[in-house]
Amino acid sequence: MTTFIPGEPWSTGVARAADGAVTVAGVSVRTLAAQHGTPAYVLDEADVRARARGYRRAFETAFAEIGAGIDVYYAGKAFLSVAVARWVHEEGLRVDTSTGGELAVALRAGIPGADIGLHGNNKSDAEIARALDAGVGRIIVDSLVEIERVADAASVAHPAPVMVRVTTGVHAGGHEYISTAHEDQKFGLSIASADGDSPAMQALLAVLARPELRLLGIHSHIGSQILDPSGFEVAARAVLTLRAQLEQRTGVLVEEVDLGGGYGIAYLPGEVALDPDRIAKDVAASVHASATDLGTPLPRFSIEPGRAIVGPAGLTLYTVGTVKPVRLDDGRVRTYVSVDGGMSDNIRPALYGARYHAEVVGRHASTGTVLARVVGKHCESGDIVVHEVQLPADVRAGDLLAVAATGAYGRSMASNYNHVPRPPVVAVVDGATRVLVRRETEDDLLALDLG
Ligand code: LLP
Numbered sequence: 248m249t250t251f252i253p254g255e256p257w258s259t260g261v262a263r264a265a266d267g268a269v270t271v272a273g274v275s276v277r278t279l280a281a282q283h284g285t286p287a288y289v290l291d292e293a294d295v296r297a298r299a300r301g302y303r304r305a306f307e308t309a310f311a312e313i314g315a316g317i318d319v320y321y322a323g324k325a326f327l328s329v330a331v332a333r334w335v336h337e338e339g340l341r342v343d344t345s346t347g348g349e350l351a352v353a354l355r356a357g358i359p360g361a362d363i364g365l366h367g368n369n370k371s372d373a374e375i376a377r378a379l380d381a382g383v384g385r386i387i388v389d390s391l392v393e394i395e396r397v398a399d400a401a402s403v404a405h406p407a408p409v410m411v412r413v414t415t416g417v418h419a420g421g422h423e424y425i426s427t428a429h430e431d432q433k434f435g436l437s438i439a440s441a442d443g444d445s446p447a448m449q450a451l452l453a454v455l456a457r458p459e460l461r462l463l464g465i466h467s468h469i470g471s472q473i474l475d476p477s478g479f480e481v482a483a484r485a486v487l488t489l490r491a492q493l494e495q496r497t498g499v500l501v502e503e504v505d506l507g508g509g510y511g512i513a514y515l516p517g518e519v520a521l522d523p524d525r526i527a528k529d530v531a532a533s534v535h536a537s538a539t540d541l542g543t544p545l546p547r548f549s550i551e552p553g554r555a556i557v558g559p560a561g562l563t564l565y566t567v568g569t570v571k572p573v574r575l576d577d578g579r580v581r582t583y584v585s586v587d588g589g590m591s592d593n594i595r596p597a598l599y600g601a602r603y604h605a606e607v608v609g610r611h612a613s614t615g616t617v618l619a620r621v622v623g624k625h626c627e628s629g630d631i632v633v634h635e636v637q638l639p640a641d642v643r644a645g646d647l648l649a650v651a652a653t654g655a656y657g658r659s660m661a662s663n664y665n666h667v668p669r670p671p672v673v674a675v676v677d678g679a680t681r682v683l684v685r686r687e688t689e690d691d692l693l694a695l696d697l698g
Pocket of ligand 1: 322324325366468470471472507508509510551552553554555595655656660
């Protein structure tokens with residue numbers, strides 16, 4: 248049978264041992280399942296660190312060549328725990344948070360406030376107060392009313408560093424729900440104007456009008472799971488143009504421009520992730536050209552990759568239960584393979600139609616393959632983990648099955664649907680395992696139920 252391990256979409260620490268069992272950083276999935284149970288998210292620590300370092304080095308090198316500095320913020324929404332925040336910070340990244348909860352994790356990890364950013368289109372007063380109290384390096388404001396609220400919470404003696412999130416009209420990414428810079432959605436302030444100042448320009452002027460705020464820069468995030476990098480270049484030019492217009496108008500040249508996250512990864516065998524070295528060079532060349540055309544000095548830049556840092560580093564380990572052949576209208580047979588998790592630990596197939604790859608990982612497969620659909624244990628027919636995949640014809644109850652590239656937006660979007668406790672996150676490095684987030688128990692769930 249065809250087996251893809253090792254190689255993308257699996258993390259670099261994934262290999263198949265001689266006995267057929269797959270190992271992650273030297274630990275057999277059989278050991279992982281025996282020690283931690285299934286389902287479990289397994290995170291390859293060295294792979295996370297290498298991707299964090301790889302993005303930072305690629306962008307630092309490419310931007311140094313055009314004479315600009317750059318900071319890389321890890322977008323914690325992809326998956327944030329105390330350990331992961333520390334790993335990425337040790338690799339030289341800062342941490343981007345989008346809620347008070349994510350901010351709390353970053354602070355618990357000991358990340359200095361100055362290295363944390365806070366996003367959010369509807370920040371509460373408590374979130375704003377906490378961010379100011381922690382001395383975050385930047386609050387990315389998302390509306391005109393929020394500018395006044397942040398200013399009211401800050402003081403002239405300690406002005407809040409803010410960036411204005413703008414939308415450039417560039418529509419990029421894998422699905423409408425994860426594209427964020429087209430006009431008809433909730434994020435940011437548009438740079439387009441029907442007449443008079445655009446909402447983005449109004450916001451920049453509003454920030455400058457308040458002495459309790461320090462206008463740090465302009466922020467643009469265009470979408471997620473982007474595999475065509477041209478959108479970044481178009482958006483960057485639009486942001487640099489807005490920056491130049493603000494300077495002409497007010498004499499203020501903002502220091503920083505953030506180009507957001509969204510760097511796409513491989514989910515299926517044969518898919519090709521964006522290469523950080525390539526994209527860093529292309530974006531650097533493009534912003535250099537734009538700044539030259541506009542006759543403005545380059546700002547300091549920042550980016551916010553999330554998925555590209557943790558996505559490929561994670562897999563989900565399940566145990567197979569019921570296996571059921573179903574005859575399709577066209578005469579083919581699809582084998583429904585039920586696993587012990589499902590849409591509560593990975594909502595992405597149901598929410599976005601996201602495609603994943605799975606393999607039987609606990610043993611060698613001696614037979615041919617069958618067309619399979621991996622499904623969960625929830626009370627919904629849409630509870631699909633992998634729409635279509637070839638699995639060994641003798642796939643059976645008790646088999647260990649792994650789904651690749653679930654490190655981003657798996658645990659972070661998990662739910663307790665059907666009162667299913669959420670799986671643990673187990674890190675593996677150099678042959679050793681460590682639980683980063685423990686498995687939820689029924690007692691955890693019942694503790695919330697006051698009767
Ligand atoms: N920065 C901002 C302002 C963002 O809104 C996002 C993602 C990121 C950075 C990180 O994007 P990444 O590099 O991870 O693509 N839950 C969806 C993705 C939604 C992302 C929302 N914002 C998914 O599962 O695909």
